[in-house]
Amino acid sequence: MELYELDRAIVGELILGKKVYERLQELCALGTRFAGTAGEKLSQEYMMNELTSYGLKPRLEEFEHLAWQRQSSQLEILSPIAKELMSVSLAGAPSTPTEGIEGEILFLGDGTPSEFEAHKELIKGRIVLVTSLSPQCECSPPRQCHRRTKYGRAVAYGATALLFMNNQPGMLPQVGSTRQNREGEIPAVSIPFEEGKLLQHYLTQGPVKVRLQASNRSFLNRTGNIVAEIHGRKADEVVVIGGHYDCHDNSPGATDNGAGVALLLELARIMRMLGAEYEKTIRFVFFGVEEMAAVGSSFYVARHQDELERIHLFINLDGVGKRGGKTFDTQGFDDVSEYVLGMAEQLGYGMKIPQPAFSGDALPFVLAGVPTMAMKRGGADSIFGHEPSGSDEDRGWGHTAADTLDKVQPFDLYESAIIAGQALLRAATHTGAIAKRRSEAEVKAILAQHGMNEVLSFMKWPTIPIGPKEYRH
Ligand SMILES: [Zn+2]
CATH class of the missing domain: 3.40.630.10 (Zn peptidases)
Structure with missing residues (x-):
């Protein structure tokens, strides 16, 4: 034919x-x-x-x-108010210790390399919040800024956990993986757009402290x-x-x-x-x-x-x-x-x-x-x-x-x-x-x-x- x-x-x-x-x-x-x-x-x-x-x-x-299986995750704002937020672990993320991780939030926008670089000194010991958007970064040459790079940077710069907020409204967390065929080093959860916006609002007024408890399981x-x-x-x-x-x-x-x-x-x-x-x-x-x-x-x-x-x-x-x-x-x-x-x-x-x-x-x-x-x-x-x-x-x-x-x-x-x-x-x-x-x-x-x-x-x-x-x- x-x-x-x-x-x-x-x-x-x-x-x-x-x-x-x-x-x-x-x-x-x-x-x-x-x-x-x-x-x-x-x-x-x-x-x-x-x-x-x-x-x-x-x-x-x-x-x-x-392989990996989620069990539970609980994210609470401790101050300035007490409030529980919707959260789900990112695939491959480890569990927190049973008592959870407490820390101050640092918002790094879309988590581009320049956002991370500009705040490098502040990341250690903090819980980093980034959006899920993968912009063609301001990097030269331009390239998409993927979730796993944001996670990798958070780990490399000493963050204690990563919060990944959906950039689209609708109270939907957006999941995704952390590493390839190995467990992630720090806990990571996705939160809906609206919960991320709330955290950003409190951050304009002062420090925001949260507690994250997450339990996950890895298996062959x-x-x-x-x-x-x-x-x-x-x-x-x-x-x-x-x-x-x-x-x-x-x-x-x-x-x-x-x-x-x-x-x-x-x-x-x-x-x-x-x-x-x-x-x-x-x-x-x-x-x-x-x-x-x-x-x-x-x-x-x-x-x-x-x-x-x-x-x-x-x-x-x-x-x-x-x-x-x-x-x-x-x-x-x-x-x-x-x-x-x-x-x-x-x-x-x-x-x-x-x-x-x-x-x-x-x-x-x-x-x-x-x-x-x-x-x-x-x-x-x-x-x-x-x-x-x-x-x-x-x-x-x-x-x-x-x-x-x-x-x-x-x-x-x-x-x-x-x-x-x-x-x-x-x-x-x-x-x-x-x-x-x-x-x-x-x-x-x-x-x-x-x-x-x-x-x-x-x-x-x-x-x-x-x-x-x-x-x-
Ligand atoms: Zn696909």
């Missing part, structure tokens, strides 16, 4: 088959898929059954990691990545398309990343159903434990070290059900940017390449020098003509208890599906190299160029042995 016929077949089936949204409904009905929960296992079974029913032979590539969990392949003409030229199936423990993770899983399943079904002979082998990978800092994808890259040369492109689908035009973060690979812009032009989409975020399941592939593109919202025209809105500086409903099925509009999902389907088809039918695999020295240069050295060292990333040696912790 010609490319255009395949396009029509894929896009037609994505829309008329109506299965992407159905898959998402079914996934959300299983409850949370947080690592170490029963829902994680149920979702694995669900994906294995689906892939098998498409005539594929899925396998579970197992790994063992440090055996889980895995699910992998299924459609063999192409060239067995040694592989396009990996992946997304994580886990989510946090407070929601069914509809936007993050149920939508990506539903879409991956549907692409696997349709690409297989068409029975076309693609040039490259297509490998679908459903990663586990992304929400504990890209653990499953790191194990995947570590395990497949010897065949990474064969992976011509990695396409990541994460958070793809959100409103707004779609583009691809090409992770500082200039030849992948050229490839994406060429494709966008051919398809008539107005894509702009955003600043690389170096986050989620894309990062392990980047560290290993594999050409990577990660679907992202913003910086693009919508193919359905609606106004582009939002950016990934703000998670919206993601990581809150409100990341539920009703937050995903089918047409947003279809828009992502069409773009992902066309991108995958083009990569799979591409003859020869798509972009250059980077050497260790070239990876280091990309990371240095984007100011990632400092970020990775505060994050103590990676703990799983991949990428240039000096970055390992």
